Amino acid sequence: MVIIEANKISKVFNGATAVDKVEFKVDKGEIFGFLGPNGAGKTTTINILCTLLKPTQGVAILNGFDVVKEPDRVRASIGIVFQDPSLDERLTAWENLNFHALIYNISKELRKERIQQVLEMIELWPRRNDIVRTFSGGMKRRLEIGRGLLHFPKVLFLDEPTLGLDPQTRNYIWDYIHQLKRREKITIFMTTHYMEEAENCDRIAIIDHGKIIALDTPAKLKNLVGGDVITLTTNDNKAAAKEISGRYGLEVQTETGHLVFEIANGEKFLPEFIGRMQEPVTSISVRRPTLEDVFLKLTGRKIREESGSAMEGMRAKMRAMRRR
Amino acid sequence: MNMVNLRAIYSIWLRDIIRYRRDRSRLISSVAQPALFLFVFGTGLSQGLAIQGGLGGGNNYITFIYPGIIGMTILFTSIFSAISIVWDREFGFFKEVMVAPISRAAVAIGKAVGGSTVAMLQGIIILFFAPLIGVSLSIPQLFLVLPLMFLIAFALTSLGIVVAARMATMEGFQMVMNFLVMPLFLLSGAMFPITKLPGWLKGLTIIDPLTYGVDALRIIMLGPKAGAYSLVSDLTIVTVFGAAMIVLAVFMFKGTE
Ligand SMILES: Nc1ncnc2c1ncn2[C@@H]1O[C@H](COP(=O)(O)OP(=O)(O)O)[C@@H](O)[C@H]1O
Ligand SMILES: [Mg+2]
Numbered sequence: 241m242v243i244i245e246a247n248k249i250s251k252v253f254n255g256a257t258a259v260d261k262v263e264f265k266v267d268k269g270e271i272f273g274f275l276g277p278n279g280a281g282k283t284t285t286i287n288i289l290c291t292l293l294k295p296t297q298g299v300a301i302l303n304g305f306d307v308v309k310e311p312d313r314v315r316a317s318i319g320i321v322f323q324d325p326s327l328d329e330r331l332t333a334w335e336n337l338n339f340h341a342l343i344y345n346i347s348k349e350l351r352k353e354r355i356q357q358v359l360e361m362i363e364l365w366p367r368r369n370d371i372v373r374t375f376s377g378g379m380k381r382r383l384e385i386g387r388g389l390l391h392f393p394k395v396l397f398l399d400e401p402t403l404g405l406d407p408q409t410r411n412y413i414w415d416y417i418h419q420l421k422r423r424e425k426i427t428i429f430m431t432t433h434y435m436e437e438a439e440n441c442d443r444i445a446i447i448d449h450g451k452i453i454a455l456d457t458p459a460k461l462k463n464l465v466g467g468d469v470i471t472l473t474t475n476d477n478k479a480a481a482k483e484i485s486g487r488y489g490l491e492v493q494t495e496t497g498h499l500v501f502e503i504a505n506g507e508k509f510l511p512e513f514i515g516r517m518q519e520p521v522t523s524i525s526v527r528r529p530t531l532e533d534v535f536l537k538l539t540g541r542k543i544r545e546e547s548g549s550a551m552e553g554m555r556a557k558m559r560a561m562r563r564r
Numbered sequence: 565m566n567m568v569n570l571r572a573i574y575s576i577w578l579r580d581i582i583r584y585r586r587d588r589s590r591l592i593s594s595v596a597q598p599a600l601f602l603f604v605f606g607t608g609l610s611q612g613l614a615i616q617g618g619l620g621g622g623n624n625y626i627t628f629i630y631p632g633i634i635g636m637t638i639l640f641t642s643i644f645s646a647i648s649i650v651w652d653r654e655f656g657f658f659k660e661v662m663v664a665p666i667s668r669a670a671v672a673i674g675k676a677v678g679g680s681t682v683a684m685l686q687g688i689i690i691l692f693f694a695p696l697i698g699v700s701l702s703i704p705q706l707f708l709v710l711p712l713m714f715l716i717a718f719a720l721t722s723l724g725i726v727v728a729a730r731m732a733t734m735e736g737f738q739m740v741m742n743f744l745v746m747p748l749f750l751l752s753g754a755m756f757p758i759t760k761l762p763g764w765l766k767g768l769t770i771i772d773p774l775t776y777g778v779d780a781l782r783i784i785m786l787g788p789k790a791g792a793y794s795l796v797s798d799l800t801i802v803t804v805f806g807a808a809m810i811v812l813a814v815f816m817f818k819g820t821e
Binding site (some may be wrong): 290291292312313315316318320322324325326327328329330331335338339340343344387445490 | 565569571572574575576578579580582583586655656657658659660661662663664665666
């Protein structure tokens with residue numbers, strides 16, 4: 241069953257196209273990811289789906305409701321964790337959740353029970369009466385996720401849920417997200433620019449410059465890369481590259497002192513390959529392709545080469561400060 | 565208003581109350597400022613001035629400005645509460661409210677009710693100075709003063725929301741202080757009698773809505789002779805102004821994305 245349907249939605253800001261005829265369907269119960277570099281249009285797409293922005297063109301249906309024509313119905317169907325912090329840091333964890341429960345019209349009988357249930361799930365029950373300002377970045381993020389869930393939404397939006405968190409905390413957050421999918425059986429729509437995190441999704445749309453350039457399961461996306469990725473160094477990379485492309489008819493890329501190419505069944509290929517090379521191999525490795533390789537293949541760029549303008553850099557810094 | 569929006573108004577109100585209760589520094593400074601005005605300014609000018617009969621009802625200067633200082637406290641607190649919307653916008657909390665399935669009107673009204681309650685509470689704190697000033701208030705007087713303070717606060721908070729609705733950053737706060745709050749305060753007759761002013765100044769006091777709030781407070785607290793207008797006309801003007809402002813505030817909120 242389809243729960244989100246975006247039909248060629250576009251958003252133009254003062255003549256600049258941020259989202260360009262984006263089209264996709266999300267099935268009920270799946271974790272659907274939007275993967276793309278900074279400024280690709282991920283947040284803008286979420287803002288359209290959650291009724292905060294009107295699309296310049298196109299139609300989006302969420303839980304059977306049109307996001308432009310029936311915004312209140314859509315709002316009641318969704319929970320959202322914004323990219324930037326949105327807690328009231330002067331309230332306690334419990335007060336933040338109680339505020340949310342009230343504006344989402346959760347009945348009095350259910351309210352207390354549900355708040356406790358959520359606080360226990362995000363492991364903040366013992367800290368419920370502490371002011372949010374005293375929380376760590378990871379705790380705040382967990383509280384925001386808990387808050388997004390509180391009113392039993394059909395769809396939970398997570399906009400860069402792990403941005404600015406350290407790797408350990410990021411892993412924790414992911415544990416919660418998986419736990420949540422099992423327990424609450426909701427649909428999760430998330431965005432990230434961390435490749436390795438996108439692997440957690442059932443399906444991924446890769447977005448660049450406002451356009452979806454690929455959409456599939458992580459495994460199938462990785463099949464777009466022709467097999468395993470071989471990285472090697474030699475004394476004369478130029479000559480070696482020529483030799484490899486000449487003998488195997490492969491495309492060889494040069495990356496800061498390394499040669500990189502793709503081949504099916506990399507492990508089996510390796511012994512024979514090393515034996516036959518005229519140019520002696522000084523180091524070599526085989527690895528499975530990652531989504532980074534997919535992005536590189538599709539766009540010719542690395543996703544994390546942050547094109548980040550000064551403004552974005554500043555925003556990231558402010559975010560990091562607030563997260564503390 | 566259905567149940568959903570009543571709950572929303574309640575929750576926005578509750579948040580303002582919790583934050584107010586928790587903010588000790590705001591509490592202290594908001595008492596300190598009126599106290600300074602009242603005791604330092606009031607006492608100082610009382611010594612130097614002998615405004616024969618001009619204060620109405622034979623009041624001395626400090627007694628005369630006491631209702632004005634309550635008006636000032638309500639003004640500052642109301643506008644400050646309303647402007648906190650801009651903080652919420654800058655710190656992201658506003659989005660949590662805007663994405664909720666509640667009407668924009670409920671958000672504006674909740675904020676107006678929350679801000680006015682806080683401003684009224686601040687006004688009540690200043691009421692505790694009454695014995696020190698030599699003003700004695702009877703129980704019926706108190707029963708009139710409290711709703712009046714709320715009414716004035718509601719009108720001013722709504723005005724503040726109208727201003728805050730389109731403010732993107734707190735950078736405009738200084739402008740609001742200089743071009744809205746200070747003129748409203750100085751022209752309200754909180755610190756001087758408005759009956760014998762030159763024409764241009766008199767004209768300015770007439771268009772200041774706080775003039776009528778302060779005048780009504782003065783009539784109730786110090787007696788009918790202390791007022792420049794009648795209580796009925798004061799109340800009518802404040803009520804009409806408040807109603808117009810909350811309607812405008814709701815309207816402004818509906819337009820925000
Ligand atoms: N309110 C806005 N006004 C003007 N331009 C905007 C606005 N919001 C986003 N943009 C622009 O739209 C593009 C996409 O931004 P965004 O959706 O935030 O990207 P992402 O979330 O993928 O990093 C960027 O170029 C950004 O500068
Ligand atoms: Mg974003």
